[in-house]
Amino acid sequence: MTAALCLENVTKRYGQTVAVDGVSFTAEPGRLFGLLGPNGAGKTSTIRMVTNITTPDEGTITLGGTPVGPASQARMGYLPEERGLYRKLKVGEQLVYLARLKGMTEADATASVRRWLDRFDGLDWAGKKTEELSKGMQQKVQFISTVVHDPTLVILDEPFSGLDPINADLLVEVIGELREGGRTVLFASHRMESVEALCDDLCLMARGRVVLAGPLREVKRRFGRDTVSVAFDGDGTWLDPLVDADAVRVLSRTGGLVSVRLAGAAPRDVLAAALAGGVEVDRFEVHEPPLVDIFRQAVAGAGIAPVESAA
The missing domain is CATH 3.30.70 (Alpha-Beta Plaits)
Incomplete structure (x- = not known):
């Protein structure tokens, strides 16, 4: 069974506001899928439904052919835009605890935490409290908490926020390893240049609707x-x-x-x-035109009211 993430005609309303309006896309294993759009486009509302924090009012979401629900959350790793760690806990203890919440045994969790800390040159962080680390180190610990349980679907919401260029390059390398390892990676951002540089496939959203979707190369070729x-x-x-x-x-x-x-x-x-x-x-x-110009053309062609720049 593949770990493809499929959304079909997904809609979410909050009162009279339609936050997500008939969204459909498929994110395939071994590819990096970019969910792109300005603030207010509906990206976060879409991710919350994918992770089963909220449920769609209409449409279906499946992971590996199975409807998402509480049981599927252990197969997901989610790095939210609003970061959050237990500041008073030691890093190693915290990561093991979070891995065990996802169903790992203590032995497997401990081994995985050690592997990931080593990958980020952070073995010496294990005995330190989170608040004792620099912001960049905390960002890397947050990322480790997202992937420590070996999820089949990895969701990254603005993963480069707050990272310096060196750490951003390291994260790009690790994300590439996840893709090569067959993970389904969903990368949400309002930064067009990040998506353009990294993603294989994309979905451009505005005002809760999909305005353009497909493989990045085909999308760019379509616009000449x-x-x-x-x-x-x-x-x-x-x-x-x-x-x-x-x-x-x-x-x-x-x-x-x-x-x-x-x-x-x-x-x-x-x-x-x-x-x-x-x-x-x-x-x-x-x-070829830059992705930000393609986005503007697609929004205009779809007859959607102007949105704030997604550059």
Whole structure:
């Protein structure tokens, strides 16, 4: 039995407010699935239903083909955005306790805690109280508490919040190991760049609805390659006719480097304008649009009212 997480037409209401509106997606084992959207998009409400903290008003949620419920929670590891550890407890004792709550024996829990502390170079933390650790160390202990019981589904809500670049890189490495080990990893974030860098598949949400979903490569290919960068030597006025005709929109312009979004012009038109302007073109590149721009286009195409930036 696979550990695929499947949501079908899931809806959640709080009074007259529809927090999640007919959401469907599947997160597969061995892949990193990004649940993405601005604050208020419905991500947290969706996660609470997946983890059985709340239940859907409509629709179904299954893990490995079985409806989620109290019995499925032992198969899940959940790192909430609002972190929480017992500050007065020693790290080792706390992690063993949390692992045993998920059904592990004391011997297995103790061995797993030791392995994970060693993975994060934290064996010497075991005898310290949580409050004695730095914020970064506490973040890593919180992550260990999420995976110490070897869950089949790992849910990470803003996992990089508060981490310095070195610890963030370490966490990226460990998340990759979970994916390679066949875990189903659900990564929720409002940070587009994090999802774009890490995820295999994604679901973009706005106002409680799915506006776009699928493998990241297919999503980006669907929206085409519409950003052009030109490095040149010479006068930059060659671009002005295209700008004046609203054929391109300037994204950045610094000396001999310009980046534009195509708005009617083709890439060849930009190159032709540069050559016709008599400048020497050192580099010409066509890029896929960044995920944040895809999100904005998808929201507009779905007829959803503007939402706050998810950048």
